[in-house]
Amino acid sequence: MHITRYTDYSLRVLMYLAVQGDGLTTIQQIADGYQISRNHLMKVVHQLNLQGYIETVRGKHGGMRLRMAPAEINVGALVRQTEQDFNLVECFADGQRCKITPVCGLKGVLAEALQAFLETLDRYTLADILPQGQQPQLLRLLQVG
Numbered sequence: 001m002h003i004t005r006y007t008d009y010s011l012r013v014l015m016y017l018a019v020q021g022d023g024l025t026t027i028q029q030i031a032d033g034y035q036i037s038r039n040h041l042m043k044v045v046h047q048l049n050l051q052g053y054i055e056t057v058r059g060k061h062g063g064m065r066l067r068m069a070p071a072e073i074n075v076g077a078l079v080r081q082t083e084q085d086f087n088l089v090e091c092f093a094d095g096q097r098c099k100i101t102p103v104c105g106l107k108g109v110l111a112e113a114l115q116a117f118l119e120t121l122d123r124y125t126l127a128d129i130l131p132q133g134q135q136p137q138l139l140r141l142l143q144v145g
Helices: 005-020 027-034 038-050 075-082 106-122 135-141
Strands: 054-057 063-066
Touching: 005 027, 005 038, 005 054, 005 063, 005 075, 027 038, 038 054, 075 106
Parallel strands: none
Antiparallel strands: 054 063
16 A cells, blocks of 8 residues: 555644644645645645535735544544555556456455555554653654654
8 A cells, every 4th residue: 555645645634733732833834744734734634624524714924723632533534534545556546458357366455455544543643653751852852843
């Protein structure tokens, strides 16, 4: 399974906002903290807002913050919402052309592995993936504060 940059950035935005707390954060602060493109983050933030994970405040002193507690944000649900393609191999897709699909056992094995992957993610929330006991170090690394 490959997680796209979009999903990676979605998780990183939520982690940043979680350690920031109730204060407002800008896209530029997150981009600077992770040293990633502000332009990439704009689409991610827009979708996270539409999906209800964050709330945004417009204006000169605007920004964003989590709309819910980190313990209410399920990692598996987020990955399902942000990933567009779970076709691990060609035979998962409609219109595939692999000649051995009718007799191949690989599709079943990979489908089982994908299910296990998602079930594992379903057991975790944003709160679970935040570094416990290392919050000051994370804040320093992200230049928060």
